[in-house]
Amino acid sequence: MDFWTGIETLRAQPKARISDLLANYNRTARMKAEFGPFMFDMSKTALTAEALDALLNMASGVPGRRDAMFAGDRINATEDRAVLHTALRGNRPVVVDGQDVMPGVHATLERMRDFAADVRDGTFQGQGGRITDVVNIGIGGSDLGPAMAVLALAPFHDGPRCHFVSNVDGADWEDTAKTLDPATTLVIVASKTFTTIETLTNANTARDWMADTVDDPTAQFAALSTAQDKTGAFGIDPSRVFGFEDWVGGRYSVWGPIGLSLMLAIGPGNFDAFLKGAREMDDHFRTAPLAENLPVLLALQGIWHHQVCGYPTRAVLPYDNRLSRLPAYLQQLEMESNGKSVTMAGDPLPGPAGPVVWGEPGTNGQHAFYQLIHQGKTPVPCEFMVAAMGAEPGLDHHHKLLIANCLAQSEALLKGRSHAEARALIADRFSGDELERQAAHRVFEGNRPSTTLIYPRLTPDVLGGIIALYEHRVFVEGVMLDINSFDQWGVELGKELATSLGPLVDGGDASDKDASTQALLGQLLAWRT
Ligand code: F6P
Numbered sequence: 001m002d003f004w005t006g007i008e009t010l011r012a013q014p015k016a017r018i019s020d021l022l023a024n025y026n027r028t029a030r031m032k033a034e035f036g037p038f039m040f041d042m043s044k045t046a047l048t049a050e051a052l053d054a055l056l057n058m059a060s061g062v063p064g065r066r067d068a069m070f071a072g073d074r075i076n077a078t079e080d081r082a083v084l085h086t087a088l089r090g091n092r093p094v095v096v097d098g099q100d101v102m103p104g105v106h107a108t109l110e111r112m113r114d115f116a117a118d119v120r121d122g123t124f125q126g127q128g129g130r131i132t133d134v135v136n137i138g139i140g141g142s143d144l145g146p147a148m149a150v151l152a153l154a155p156f157h158d159g160p161r162c163h164f165v166s167n168v169d170g171a172d173w174e175d176t177a178k179t180l181d182p183a184t185t186l187v188i189v190a191s192k193t194f195t196t197i198e199t200l201t202n203a204n205t206a207r208d209w210m211a212d213t214v215d216d217p218t219a220q221f222a223a224l225s226t227a228q229d230k231t232g233a234f235g236i237d238p239s240r241v242f243g244f245e246d247w248v249g250g251r252y253s254v255w256g257p258i259g260l261s262l263m264l265a266i267g268p269g270n271f272d273a274f275l276k277g278a279r280e281m282d283d284h285f286r287t288a289p290l291a292e293n294l295p296v297l298l299a300l301q302g303i304w305h306h307q308v309c310g311y312p313t314r315a316v317l318p319y320d321n322r323l324s325r326l327p328a329y330l331q332q333l334e335m336e337s338n339g340k341s342v343t344m345a346g347d348p349l350p351g352p353a354g355p356v357v358w359g360e361p362g363t364n365g366q367h368a369f370y371q372l373i374h375q376g377k378t379p380v381p382c383e384f385m386v387a388a389m390g391a392e393p394g395l396d397h398h399h400k401l402l403i404a405n406c407l408a409q410s411e412a413l414l415k416g417r418s419h420a421e422a423r424a425l426i427a428d429r430f431s432g433d434e435l436e437r438q439a440a441h442r443v444f445e446g447n448r449p450s451t452t453l454i455y456p457r458l459t460p461d462v463l464g465g466i467i468a469l470y471e472h473r474v475f476v477e478g479v480m481l482d483i484n485s486f487d488q489w490g491v492e493l494g495k496e497l498a499t500s501l502g503p504l505v506d507g508g509d510a511s512d513k514d515a516s517t518q519a520l521l522g523q524l525l526a527w528r529t
Contacts, residue, residue: 003480004350006058010308015046017447018414033294035284036277037455037462038469040294042301044414045381045449046309055300056290058480063290065479070286072096072247076486077344083486085252085471086282088244089275089464096247104245105256112242112260113268115222119186120159120267127214128183131160135176136261137202138190139166141250142224144332145467146190146261148325149254149274152463155322155391156266160186164261165206168198173205182213182220189223190258192250194230197498203234224257249486251332252471270460277464285472295472301451302477305381306355309449315373316359319386319406320458327359330470337474337485344482353481354474359383363405374412374444382450384410385466389457406452416446 001009021027022043031043031052047055069075072082072094082096093100118124119131136146143166150162163176187206191199203221210217222240223231226248231241242257254262255275263271281294290296305311316327338354360368362384373380386406390399422442423435430438453469455462478485501517504510507525510518 082247084247088255142190145254148329194227273460277461278468281468299476313356319362413448416444
């Protein structure tokens, strides 16, 4: 049975209430997966054992594609590229075009370690002495991964302070630069292509800023890029350029040179642990049977909720304040990868591909948008995550509250509150029609799906495992949907039009633009004079 026929069959079947399913004594055992430091529970969804079996059958093409990816086949067919971010954290030979790529990966990693050690111990200095601050200038995959991971691993920081500038809005640079001393700052220009206008604009501004104080400004610059000719033209010495190959996609690149700021912050040893955690998840993904495979199960419940149940979005809700950039990171990972509408063959997709992904850390979100999750008309599958322990032993009472809130939310989503229960709550205050009216507002439908990922504590290896888990989840969904998860043509048109609009903001002829754009531009130009 082909994928979309299987989806239609599952769509047509009546859905059980989650609480009825949970009354089955072995459901929690069947609807969970455990691996290493992780336990993933998906028993609070309406996915039945039979539906899961059907989805597992529909995933029969995954192992072949997975093995092709790990082997270095050119599975990114529209760009004719291999997809080998796993090699950046790997320890087995991978042959591309007849050559093992691993010696090159390890040599670059070794150069990164040496440079990071030099910066951290003061061997590498700025004009004003030891480097106190690092600014990573990059955007998209050249920003979100390291920015997310540097924040996530704050308790492990023992290196220079790290800052991230991504937006072409000068406010981003200005608000960062005003806190820094150029003489003790290292600027890292992170750009796979070294052509991205936002990054180059910020890098040029940073170089001018540095030049106002420092005699040899680019001596305090490093670059992370596949385009070493361009980094040289910018003036960065090759000894501080860390290259990678086109088989690393931007949104999958935190494991190599793009992770340099993270390595500077937490040190090479902790960075190795981060890679190890991801590598262990890779090994699990490669070898575990599909029915026990964490990324596969995460993907299947994603397909269940979006393609089968038709829920348009999913929320990622880490009960971990230091994972507050994880939803933004996953937005790029999932939506840039699977926000597609044609199959590998170029035919229109018969149904939706990737859902909208969004989220915020708990408990903050509870006091903002959870209202809609509990009582809005459209169910939002929630992906909770929480650690057993926080990094602040003296504040364990905070962490207990965090855990309690996380579990309470998934329980509330599941149970809801019936009209009778709502009425009983307020029967002492209202009566008659007013009691019914007031009770209606206090009813929660319940039966709202959620999954929960738990782990002992957020350490570098656990973070590596979480990111690799989500990477492989995106991969599995992409294979099942028969789409290319590794290109991003959708962002190109906006880039082209921004280039053509640039001169018009300087007053150029806008007559070939649509009427709306002309009107907006006209008013903006009027206000600029
Ligand atoms: O937004 C499109 C994109 O190409 C992303 O895929 C990428 O992560 C980002 O721009 C940055 O690209 P680069 O690293 O080449 O500057």
